[in-house]
Amino acid sequence: MNPKNERAELAADPRLGVGNVLTTLLERGTGLDTPTLTFDTEVDGHPAWHALTLAELGERVASRASALHALGVQPRDPVAVWVTDGADQVLSYLALTRLGAIPALINGRVPAEQAAEYIKRLRAVGVIADTPHWDALSAAGNTTELLADPAELGKGDPAAAPRPYRHHGNEPVVITHSSGTTGLPKAVTHSHHSLFAAIRHRLSLPKGQGLDRMLGALPSAHAATVIAVNLALANRAQLAVLSRQSGTHVLDSIESWKPQSVLGFAATWSELAGEDLSTRDLDSVRIWWNTGDCAHEAHIRKLIAVGSRESVTAQGRVHRPGSFFVDGLGSSEMGHSQFFITHTPDTKRYGRCIGKPHAFSDVAVVDDDGEKLGTGQVGQLAINAPTLSLGYWNDSVTTYRTRRDGYFLTGDLVYRDEDGYYYHVDRAVDAVDLGDGHKLYTMLCEERVLADCADVLECTVVAVPTDEGRVVTSVLLMLDPRADQDADRTAEVLAALEPHVARTVERVVVVSPDRIPLGATGKVRKFLLRKRFLDGELLGKESSARQVAA
Template identity: 65%
Template sequence: MTTPRTTNRSTTNRTTPATTPGTTGRIRGLLADDPDVGAGTVLTSRLALGLGLDDPLLTFDTPVDEHPAWHALTLRELDRAVRARAAALYGLGVKRRDPVVVYASDAADHVLAFLALARLGAIPALLNPHLDGERAARYIARLGAAGVLADPAHLAALAGHDPGARLLPEIATLGAGDPDAAPEPYRHWSDDPVAITHSSGTTGMPKAVVHSHASLYAAIRHRLRLPRPQGQERMLSALPAPHAATLIAVNLALSSHTQLALLSGQSGAGVLDAIERWQPTGVVGFAATWADLARHDLSARDLASVALWWNTGDCAHETHIRRLIATGSRETVTRAGRTREPGSLFVDGLGSTEMGHSHFFITHGPGTDRYGRCVGRPHAFVDCAVVGPDGEPLGPGEIGELATASPTLALGYWNDSATTFRTRLRGRFLTGDLVYRDKDGYYYHVDRAVDSVELGDGQRLFTAMSEERVLAACPEVVDCTVVAAHDGERVVTDVLLLLADGADPAADRTKDVVAALDEAAAATVRRVLVVSGDDIPLGPTGKVRKVLLRERHHEVAHA
């Protein structure tokens, strides 16, 4: 058995807020009941309450002004940093309704710029740092941005391309602004655009999604009226900083008086190092990060502090969930009182940039067994249905597209009304996810519509569900990608396997893979290939770019 790594748990990193649980509950209740509070005003609303102003709340993995990396900022310190940046931006001529792009690597730059621009009533357009300069310039030009805030690396990436927008001074210089020169906070209305984030870009140019003051806060308001779940006292965010999910996490932390540390990268190794250093009680991230974590020997790492893993975006794979819930520890109540037991909980769901917040939830833990890409039941604020091509609702067990209505939905796509209206049907948003629900009201995700393939005779290939089955059946496989391509009139699939360390790459796993698939999918298997992570093209948020893989494997079929 491997001995867990020892770590230096400094008392500075593990500081606990002085605010009592009763005060925390009061903060949550006051904000939940204030109709004017939204994603653009959480910080100023918290300050106005005058509660917990000197408790540590937000921690960044890079320096912020005079604060070193991993130094927790109190509300007062956070407000000062935000006012300094708001004053600098105001001095640069940024005004209400100006879309301003943020293109940088550090999570601190995205979060602080969002808060500062929201204070001015401007519209922060957060751009993933992994988007290449050429595509970034085309995206910015399509936005019609009023300005671009970037760090040196991304200013260099834009060199030679025309973003059609003014390049503002380097983003790091904003911290030198005079906090006392910041204008009074803009008073947001519920439908005011408060942020532009973008889709994953796995099928091409990312789509610019517009969120409102009310939509980004609707689910938070719902959560504030519920008891704060175990594990949310001290959260580590492994989410991409420019994503809507990060904005929700920041707003939730400020509203619920939760300590939150934000990472600038989402690699498995980096997340594990951060857990050992910062000792969170919960970790929030995307499915891609859990898959990366699963490649590591988790028994060799100190994960004892983690009671909760919280997934959003794409639903997670069973094999990755099971490896995570076998680690950590959680508090349970027995006849003898409260005790801490080995094993953690994993909250899974299904969401997207456009949905604004995961619309479903299910909790996995040691002993639970509802998997098979089950995303749970919808939240109370969601009105959803499974619909056929004609938009008519389908019954239990019938696979169709997810159509949903919720106050969390984004306003639409910036400068793209055609796509906005194309994705709306009978008052609902068509998510592009293929799902079904069972007789008990649980929903299951089988694929993205663009990744599934008609096979004829009423049969269809679902690549995501096929990947789920391969992972569940083949313990040596830590990740799997199923690629469908046309070979003449026939649909063929190549199954790409990423193996655990020590597994034999030369072994023929075709028989096991084919046996794991349903009959229709098994009949299409052309090749089973062992690959490395470098062989799988990823989008800016870590999602597999299957459109590129389909092009590659289509070329192989016709070579």
């Protein structure tokens, strides 16, 4: 097998997509003994952290496909998957797509009441759930049938599995969901080709540094994990899938498994940045690979200070201390990060810079009327790319509300500079118009506070318009445990903000992380914070509150 030729052949195969990468590789019959996926839990007698070969992975998937087929699962059946372990999410996804069914992967941390309503709206034919999740669903009034506990599916006879389903490019192949920060998560429908489009692009390029051994510190029910699994398989690379994305678990896994690259979301980088990384063995890491929301400079700088990387110089390839951080911006609906920028200890372009668009992405910045804006003008990000989802399952109203002139309206506010770099300033639902041509962008405020206030590990800014026509802003700080928890940081925080924003700040409060409501993927639920503030739960009653301005 010539790896270079195989990557080119896979890139050129129009039949290939996220529904059949595994079965296509098995049909090729090469590299059956090469390691593929590793899970942090036991799988059908294989211990945790055992690397499944391609043949072993194919057998484990076929056994589950056989069991599901015997339970009556048919092609095009939507099946909800609500489980704890990454192995159960990934193997259920692979088995259901082998049958041509449509797995609807649900983050295990979604509240049971939301999960029950979400599954009801899916009109799923059944649910794959482990005991804790099934008990929670039952208590929440779920009426959808339990198909199986994932632990039982591995007992199926792989030889009895039906032939792999033949997927077509625009067919729905997997459903993932949005973060649910503004309410019930939305069911995002991906096609066979949409989630593979960025992988196909990468297969046409030279194989990237750090791609041979990847640690997936991503929520296992997310579209990003589906992409990571198929990226690893198509590149004959190893991927370890974590069931938990907490900072300590990720660091422990890096030390024991020695990945070259780590894939994660901004919430995980925040937790890692709060650890003393100098005490950890992170030398194997060359690349931190971010997706979803763009990451904060304060967190990136701590990560790129550790690990090591290869650089090309006039003297050839040299090994240097410090790692790469690949940032961008994506979402379930976008199907893949649409931008990229690479940070090293030597780079200086930050300020929520998300980089430049990938070659496959047509990017526009538009106003409220859908008209394209020019350089330096903040507007809504609009994307037209082959990675885009088909829309929202059983929700054509929301699907068409977010599409305009061939573009998907992301809900993100961005601008482009004269060099063609894009910058993310906020979500449209969180920004506030202050009048006189001034806007308050909460995420940009958080970026500035984190960059300028060394003792602050995480920051949440919430702006609430009042009935009197004022805007009241609260700055919520989570501090380094080693810092003085009682020091007044008001002046430092206000100095980091633009004057028109600082004038709206009513309180700077040091809070415990458990006071900040988070979605299943770790995003702050600002709409819920705004509601709490409007209902009178201002956090300013705490002794650490600093009243700033009337």
